[in-house]
Amino acid sequence: MIEIKDLHKSYKMGSNSLHVLKGINFNIEDGELVAIMGSSGSGKSTLLNILGMLDGADSGEYTLDGVPIKNLSETKAALYRNKFLGFVFQSFNLINYKSALENVALPLYYQKVPRKERQEKAMQYLDKVGLKPWAHHLPSELSGGQKQRVAIARAMAAEPKVLLADEPTGALDSKTSYEVMALIQKINDEGNTILVVTHEEDIAHMCKRIVHLKDGVIVEDKKIEQVRAEQYV
Amino acid sequence: MFNKDRWREILEVLTSNVWRTIFTAFGVCWGIFILIVLLAAGKGLENGIKKDFGDIATNTMFMWTRATTRAYEGLPQGRRFEFKISDVQAIRDNVPNLRFISPRNQLGGFGGNNNVVRGIRTGAYNVYGDYPEIINQDPMAVTSGRFLNYNDITEKRKVAIIGLGVKNDLYDKDEDPLGTYIKIQGVNFMVIGTYKKNNSGGGEEGQKEIFVPFTSFSQAFNRGEDVGWMAITANDGSSISVLKDKIVSVMKERHKVHPEDTRAVGYFDLYEQYNRVESLFGALKAVAYIVGIMVLLSGIIGVSNIMLIVVKERTKEIGIRRALGEQPWSIKKQILMESIFLTLISGMVGIIFGSLVIFGINSLLDSVGPVDMFMSPSVSVGVVSGALTILMVSGLLAGFIPAQSAIRVRPIEALRTE
Structure with a gap:
């Protein structure tokens, strides 16, 4: 699904250049649930941003579902993001003047899905994350865990090939974190490819594979025995 | 969208x-x-x-004669001359795109003496000798009777159209002026119509005018072939300001005025003002x-x-x-x-x-x-x-x-x- 070869990225900070990614190589197969771990500054967020086409790499190859991702125009990048990727952020990033339902329907709107169909589909995904009764609530009326579930529903609504989650549990308490992880595991069980960036050991162990990043290089890449999150809920 | x-x-x-x-x-x-x-x-x-x-037609000029200021062809400086009725045809022949050329004569004027009498009432009014076209250049609403026509001109009828101001002075409130006679400088004219002018610029004065046929006027008041002044209106597409030089030079030629005598022919270009x-x-x-x-x-x-x-x-x-x-x-x-x-x-x-x-x-x-x-x-x-x-x-x-x-x-x- 994702192939990365010798990825480099550096940021210019005034006269200094900060080399964040120093040659990353890895592949992710269809249906994997991968945790990217590392302390802050290890480059894990940068890697995710590049994978999410929010940022470009300096050099190296990135292929997503057989499509080379390189030198994209903003328009093209937006199109690919919409078609291929779903995002879940640490701070949820819901649009706060839109209801939960409208938030979930947003990526479908960008796909030019007709209004009615959009609403139905969004409702279906909200139901999937167990928030159907809250469909018409504004984000401000939802708890953190609920917000993140709306965000996950929104990321899934466009039926992306890969779900990218940037510290999805970073702003949640551990109980809610496990609920969210249970949901992510459920979505993964349905065959979706998911990438989770986290610095929490327990969250990482709920994935099927852990990639350890340190100072811009992969120091460890191992398959693990998945810990099911349901047992903690 | x-x-x-x-x-x-x-x-x-x-x-x-x-x-x-x-x-x-x-x-x-x-x-x-x-x-x-x-x-x-x-x-x-x-x-x-x-x-x-x-409502005055704005594409209009007025033209009159003054004393010459230059000697020409043996004629002295300071000579007075008059436009003649034949000048109208000459202008028509020589200058294209003119819509109306109205020769006019006038009696009375600002601060004039009483010149019109009816029974025991008298008044001082502007009396114009005019052709029927003047109603297009100096519009007025005929409130009763009719305006001048060409039969009046050719038969030199002694008929008159009077303004509402004249009517109010010379007639009782509910008297019908049509068919009655007024005496203009001792000559009787039959009233055949009354008018009212919209022109507020003319004010009171505009309603105190009397129009009679040009030919009758000339005969009755001994003007012969003379024309007091002319009102000339150009066609809508052309500007009188452009045509006026040509008109003036035609007049100068016919009256033996030095071509560079700028004062002999006076004119007022309404269009330019407008x-x-x-x-x-x-x-x-x-x-x-x-x-x-x-x-x-x-x-x-x-x-x-x-x-x-x-x-x-x-x-x-x-x-x-x-x-x-x-x-x-x-x-x-x-x-x-x-x-x-x-x-x-x-x-x-x-x-x-x-x-x-x-x-x-x-x-x-x-x-x-x-x-x-x-x-x-x-x-x-x-x-x-x-x-x-x-x-x-x-x-x-x-x-x-x-x-x-x-x-x-x-x-x-x-x-x-x-």
């Missing part, structure tokens, strides 16, 4: 901070209001001034537009400013949208539409308020009666649609920079802002 969701979003954004939106809108509203009111005021002044020109007034109003209109648009401009800058703030406030949201796959041009369109919508709506409010004020002034003018040099201020549909076009364009301009800044932010940076 007519996308329900997009419109909902525009309304959501604009109503999310109602007072800010209203204050911003006020700038544009005020600008267009000033523009509309200034233009209407200019139009009111124009109407008022033009009313003083009355044009001068016209260009004054053109200038006035330009000033109104400039002032209005300048005021509007500050409103537009206000809108642009607010849109920049809105974009700034929504940076994160824009980042989220772009992460979710919204196309950059879609975001740009959104900002532009918000800006155009805001300017257009507030501009319309300004136009409505402007129209209300104009309406108020009009009804005030109606109730207090006519005011000097000001009459029915108004703006045309053309001006309003012009104003709307200006608004549309300015909305676009106001939104352009904010829209550009909205898509210049990279989604990743937009997401980072808290």
Whole structure:
């Protein structure tokens, strides 16, 4: 699904250049649930941003579902993001003047899905994350865990090939974190490819594979025995 | 464009901070209001001034003779001469594109002695010997009877059309003047019609005139072939100001006047005067537009400013949208539409308020009666649609920079802002 070869990225900070990614190589197969771990500054967020086409790499190859991702125009990048990727952020990033339902329907709107169909589909995904009764609530009326579930529903609504989650549990308490992880595991069980960036050991162990990043290089890449999150809920 | 969701979003954004939106809108509203009111005021002044020109055909010149100032062909300086009735045909033959050439003779005049008698009543009036065409050049409404016609001219009938002022002086209130006789300098003329002039510029004086056939006038008052002066109107397509030199030179040639004698033939070019007034109003209109648009401009800058703030406030949201796959041009369109919508709506409010004020002034003018040099201020549909076009364009301009800044932010940076 994702192939990365010798990825480099550096940021210019005034006269200094900060080399964040120093040659990353890895592949992710269809249906994997991968945790990217590392302390802050290890480059894990940068890697995710590049994978999410929010940022470009300096050099190296990135292929997503057989499509080379390189030198994209903003328009093209937006199109690919919409078609291929779903995002879940640490701070949820819901649009706060839109209801939960409208938030979930947003990526479908960008796909030019007709209004009615959009609403139905969004409702279906909200139901999937167990928030159907809250469909018409504004984000401000939802708890953190609920917000993140709306965000996950929104990321899934466009039926992306890969779900990218940037510290999805970073702003949640551990109980809610496990609920969210249970949901992510459920979505993964349905065959979706998911990438989770986290610095929490327990969250990482709920994935099927852990990639350890340190100072811009992969120091460890191992398959693990998945810990099911349901047992903690 | 007519996308329900997009419109909902525009309304959501604009109503999310109602007072800010209203204050911003006020700038544009005020600008267009000033523009509309200034233009209407200019139009009111124009109407008022033009009313003083009355219904007189404006493409007209008046021409008369004076003493020559140069000797020519053995004739001395200071010679007096008169236009002759044959000059009319000569002008017609030599100068194309003339619509009416009316030779005129006149009795009486400003401060003249009493020259008209009826029974025991007398009065001093301007008495004109005229051809029937004069009614086209100096319009009047025939209120009873008829105006002069060519039978009157050829048969030299002693008939007269009198103004309402004359009628009021010489007749009792409910007396019918038609068929009665008035004595003009001892000669009896039958009254065959009465008229009323619209021309408020002429005022009282305009209603105190008597028109008789040119030929009868000449015979009755011993004018022979002489013509006092002429009123000449050009065809609509051509300007009398251009033709007048030719006319004057034809006259000079026929009357043996030195071609460079500029004083022998006097004339008044009404069209030139009218044009001068016209260009004054053109200038006035330009000033109104400039002032209005300048005021509007500050409103537009206000809108642009607010849109920049809105974009700034929504940076994160824009980042989220772009992460979710919204196309950059879609975001740009959104900002532009918000800006155009805001300017257009507030501009319309300004136009409505402007129209209300104009309406108020009009009804005030109606109730207090006519005011000097000001009459029915108004703006045309053309001006309003012009104003709307200006608004549309300015909305676009106001939104352009904010829209550009909205898509210049990279989604990743937009997401980072808290």
